[in-house]
């Protein structure tokens with residue numbers, strides 16, 4: 001059975017930055033494989049394109065440029081705001097504004113999103129709203145663990161049931 005739309009695909013993969021020898025981002029080695037329904041928009045499109053037509057046991061090694069993955073780094077998404085925005089009862093909570101912290105924020109329409117503290121000054125901070133992987137070229141190596149038909153319930157729910165997926 002080959003990988004095509006509406007198959008449940010499980011893969012073991014290692015994701016590194018730029019090349020196969022780049023910095024390790026994540027790996028399924030030693031854990032459960034990643035399982036997903038192919039062709040329903042769950043994955044980065046270029047990730048799926050590279051697996052098209054493969055079958056169980058096939059190996060892969062391919063790169064995806066940042067622009068086709070989590071986007072290029074956007075300088076305008078690095079925003080300077082006054083520190084007192086984060087005051088609670090007139091005081092900034094201890095440890096809140098530390099570089100690298102992810103802050104849960106809400107915009108005027110009530111949408112929830114996250115920003116990372118990128119710089120802390122005397123009375124201002126810079127919050128980075130780029131995806132943490134923005135500007136990073138991805139490289140995937142791994143193999144196809146299994147390919148099977150998706151169950152009707154899986155297609156209806158839009159996620160995989162059982163190994164590597166939802167248990168409910």
Ligand SMILES: [Zn+2]
Nearest residue numbers: 157159161166
């Ligand atoms: Zn479900």
